Amino acid sequence: MNWKQVLLVLKREYITRVRSKGFIWATILVPVGFVAFFGVMVFVTVWESDVRFEIGIKDETGAIVQPLIELNPARYLDHSALETDSLRTMVQQDAITGFIVIDEENIADDKNLELIYSGSGGMQLLTSIRSDIREVIRQERLRRAEVPQEIQNIYETSISLDSRRLTRAGEETDDDTVFLSIVGMILGIIIFAAIFSYGGYVTRGVIEEKTNRIVEVITSSVKPIELLTGKMAGVGALAITQFGIWIITFFGLTTIAGPVATMLMDQQTAGLGPEAEAAQAELPMLLDLPSLELNLIIYFVIFFILGYLLYSSLFAAIGAASDSDTDVQQLMLPIGSPIFIAYIIMFHTWQSPDSLLSVISSMVPFFSPILMVTRIAITEVPFWQISLSIILIFLTFAGTMWLSAKIYKVGILNYGSTASYKDLLRWVRQS
Amino acid sequence: MISIQVKNLSKSFGKTKAVNDVSFDVYKGRIFGLLGPNGAGKTTTIRMINHIIPQDTGEIIINGLQVGPRTQKMIGYMPEERGLYKKMKVGEQLMYLAQLKGLNKTDAKKKIVYWLRRFDAYDWHSKVVGELSKGMSQKIQFIATIVHDPDIYIFDEPFSGLDPINSELLKQIIIELRQNGKTILFSTHRMEQVEQMCDDICLFNNGKVVITGNLRKIKKDFGKNTVLIEFDGDPGFLDELDDVRINNRSTNFAEIRILNGLDHQTILKKAMDKTEINKFQLVEPSLNEIFISTVGEDNIKNKEALLS
Numbered sequence A: 001m002n003w004k005q006v007l008l009v010l011k012r013e014y015i016t017r018v019r020s021k022g023f024i025w026a027t028i029l030v031p032v033g034f035v036a037f038f039g040v041m042v043f044v045t046v047w048e049s050d051v052r053f054e055i056g057i058k059d060e061t062g063a064i065v066q067p068l069i070e071l072n073p074a075r076y077l078d079h080s081a082l083e084t085d086s087l088r089t090m091v092q093q094d095a096i097t098g099f100i101v102i103d104e105e106n107i108a109d110d111k112n113l114e115l116i117y118s119g120s121g122g123m124q125l126l127t128s129i130r131s132d133i134r135e136v137i138r139q140e141r142l143r144r145a146e147v148p149q150e151i152q153n154i155y156e157t158s159i160s161l162d163s164r165r166l167t168r169a170g171e172e173t174d175d176d177t178v179f180l181s182i183v184g185m186i187l188g189i190i191i192f193a194a195i196f197s198y199g200g201y202v203t204r205g206v207i208e209e210k211t212n213r214i215v216e217v218i219t220s221s222v223k224p225i226e227l228l229t230g231k232m233a234g235v236g237a238l239a240i241t242q243f244g245i246w247i248i249t250f251f252g253l254t255t256i257a258g259p260v261a262t263m264l265m266d267q268q269t270a271g272l273g274p275e276a277e278a279a280q281a282e283l284p285m286l287l288d289l290p291s292l293e294l295n296l297i298i299y300f301v302i303f304f305i306l307g308y309l310l311y312s313s314l315f316a317a318i319g320a321a322s323d324s325d326t327d328v329q330q331l332m333l334p335i336g337s338p339i340f341i342a343y344i345i346m347f348h349t350w351q352s353p354d355s356l357l358s359v360i361s362s363m364v365p366f367f368s369p370i371l372m373v374t375r376i377a378i379t380e381v382p383f384w385q386i387s388l389s390i391i392l393i394f395l396t397f398a399g400t401m402w403l404s405a406k407i408y409k410v411g412i413l414n415y416g417s418t419a420s421y422k423d424l425l426r427w428v429r430q431s
Numbered sequence B: 001m002i003s004i005q006v007k008n009l010s011k012s013f014g015k016t017k018a019v020n021d022v023s024f025d026v027y028k029g030r031i032f033g034l035l036g037p038n039g040a041g042k043t044t045t046i047r048m049i050n051h052i053i054p055q056d057t058g059e060i061i062i063n064g065l066q067v068g069p070r071t072q073k074m075i076g077y078m079p080e081e082r083g084l085y086k087k088m089k090v091g092e093q094l095m096y097l098a099q100l101k102g103l104n105k106t107d108a109k110k111k112i113v114y115w116l117r118r119f120d121a122y123d124w125h126s127k128v129v130g131e132l133s134k135g136m137s138q139k140i141q142f143i144a145t146i147v148h149d150p151d152i153y154i155f156d157e158p159f160s161g162l163d164p165i166n167s168e169l170l171k172q173i174i175i176e177l178r179q180n181g182k183t184i185l186f187s188t189h190r191m192e193q194v195e196q197m198c199d200d201i202c203l204f205n206n207g208k209v210v211i212t213g214n215l216r217k218i219k220k221d222f223g224k225n226t227v228l229i230e231f232d233g234d235p236g237f238l239d240e241l242d243d244v245r246i247n248n249r250s251t252n253f254a255e256i257r258i259l260n261g262l263d264h265q266t267i268l269k270k271a272m273d274k275t276e277i278n279k280f281q282l283v284e285p286s287l288n289e290i291f292i293s294t295v296g297e298d299n300i301k302n303k304e305a306l307l308s
Helices: A003-018 A021-046 A065-071 A084-092 A104-108 A122-144 A149-156 A177-211 A215-219 A224-269 A274-287 A294-321 A325-351 A356-361 A368-378 A383-411 A421-430 B042-049 B090-100 B105-118 B134-146 B164-179 B191-197 B215-222 B264-274 B287-295 B303-307
Strands: A055-059 A076-078 A098-102 A115-117 A164-166 A172-174 B002-013 B016-027 B031-035 B057-062 B075-078 B152-156 B183-188 B200-205 B208-214 B226-233 B244-250 B253-258 B275-283
Touching (some): A055 A065, A122 A149, A177 A224, A177 A325, A215 B090, A294 A421, A383 A421, B002 B183, B016 B042, B016 B183, B042 B057, B042 B183, B075 B134, B105 B134, B200 B215, B208 B215
Parallel strands (some): B075 B152
Antiparallel strands (some): A098 A115, A164 A172, B002 B057, B226 B253
C-alpha cells in the first residue's frame, strides 16, 4: 500500500466534503435538532394532559368521596345522590368519563371496586384512579380502627434513597446515576446515528464514483485498497472535525452558561425582596449539573472511531455492490440490523447496565460501539471488559476490511447491475 | 524497442475465459490497434495492462518492468466508460488526477495550464464539471488522460460517443503524440478507424488473438484478391458468381473477395455482359475481410456489432 496515494485520496475526500454546503448546514443544524428533540421529549414527559377525565363517585358510605375530591378536585365529582342508571346514561352521553359505586363492603371487606367507564384515558388514568382509591380507603380504615396518630404517621412515611458513590481510590462522590443514565443513552443514540450517517457518506461516495464512471480512471493510478482506505479515512476525518466542533461548542456554552445566567439574575433581582434572592440561590444548583468526566469523552471518541471503522468498511462494500442509490436498501438490511439490535438492547442496558445481557452484548463487536459507551457512562465497567471489547472490535474490523476490500475491488468495476449475495460470494472467492 | 510486451496472458471470470493465452508486442513510437467485436476481451486485456485487474497467468512487461504501480504512472488511460467527478472544479480535478499519477504540484499546475490553454478551455478552470457541456467535459477528459505526459497512451474505444469535433481533435492528439515518439494503443470494434491510423494491429475474437503484426504486412500477405466494382445496371450478376464473398454491396457498388483462386477477369466479363462498368479495381482486402476470412464467418461473436 502506497500511503502517499492514500493521503491524496483522503485529502480530496475531506476537502470536497468539508467545503460543501451540506456539511456546513449539518454542523449547525444537527445540534439545534438534537436540542429540539430532547426539548420535545421533556415536554411530552412533563406535560400533564389537558384532557380532563371526570369520574363520578356514588359513595354510599359518605366517608370516601370527600377525601377523594380533596386529592384531585378536577377529577372526582360527588354524584352520590344520583341513581346508577342515570350515571350510566351520563357515561353513554359523554357527560362524565366513568363512575364508581362505593359501598360499605369495599371498606370493611376486601371487595373490589368497579369502574364503569367509556374506555378513554388509557393505562395512566386507571393507574392513578387505583392509587387514589387505595390511599383513601386505607386512610378510612385506619381512622375506623382508631389507630393512634403515631402509627398513622408510620403509614404515611415515604423514605427516599439518596446515594453516594465510593470509588476504589476511596473517594466518595455524589451519585449522578440518573444524570449519567441520560448521558449514557444520549451518547448511545449519537453513536447509532453517527454510524448510519457517516457510513452513508461512504456508501454514497463509492456509488458516486461508480455512476460517474471516474473509478476506472482512478484505479488506473491507485490500488482499490488505497482508494478504499483513503475514502474511509477521509470521511472519518470529516466525522472527527464535525464532532470536534460540536464538543468544543458544547463545552464552551456550558462554561459560559452559568456565569451568564447568574449575571442576568443579578440584574433582575437587584433591589427586589428576599424572595427573589432565595430564587437566585436556587438557580446555580439548577445549572450546576454534574460535569462529564474526561474519561467518558475519551472512551466515547475511541468507540465512536472503532464503530465507524467497523461499519464503514461494510458500508463501502455495499456501495461497491450497488449500482445506484436506490439499490442500497436491499443490501443495507444485513448490515443495518446489528446496529438496530444494539440500539434496542441499549434501552435495556440503560436500565440495568450490569446485567448479564448488557455485559455480554457490550462485548459483541457489532454492538459494543453503542452499548459499551452507554455502560461506561452509567456504571463502573471493569477495565478488562473495555480492553477486551476494543480488541474484539479490532479483530472483527480486520476481517470486515479484508472482506470489504475483496468485494470493493471487483464491485467498483461492475457496472449496470446490483450484485446479489451469490455474486458477492463469487467476488470474494475470485479475488 | 518494445513498449508493451504481452506474453501468454489469460484471465477468467468464473467459467468464462475472457482472455485466453494472448501474446502481442506494442512498439515504441507507433500506433497499435486492438481490434475485435464487442466482448472479444479487449477491455479486459487493457485493464490488465493498466494494472486495474490482475491477470490469472501470463506476463505483461511495460518498458522493461513487470506491470504494477510503477508502470501505471507510465501510462495515460482513457477508459471506454468515461467520467469525472461532477461536483469538483475542473482545475482541482485535473490537479488531483495528475498528483495520483505522481506529479508534484508545481509541475502539474504548469501542465494543466498548458493543456487548458491549448484546448481553449482555460476559462473553465474554476467551473464545476457538472456545469460543462458534454463536449467540454470530453476535452477535460483528454487532458486528464495526457496531463502527466506519460510514455504510453491507452484509449479504450476512444471514438465512441465523441462528437465530430472532439473526434477530430482526438485524432490530432494521437497523431501529434506519435510524432513526439509516444506509444499509443487503442481498441475499437470499428475496423475502418484502424485502417486510417494504425501501424500495427492485433485482432481479437473470443478472447484469443487471431492475427497480430504490422498492418501493411498483414494486408500484403493476404494478396490483392479483392475486387472493388462500380457499375450501372442490374446487380443480379453478383448472385451468379461462385467462390466469392461479397462484403459491401449496394445498388451500384460491391466489394468482392475472390476465394479459391477464381480469376478476376471472369468477374469482369460477367459484369460487362450485364452492366456498364464505371470502375474496376483489384485491391488488398479490408481489415473486415481479413478478420472474417481468418476467423470464419460462423465463429464470430457479436457479428452484427462488428459489421455495423
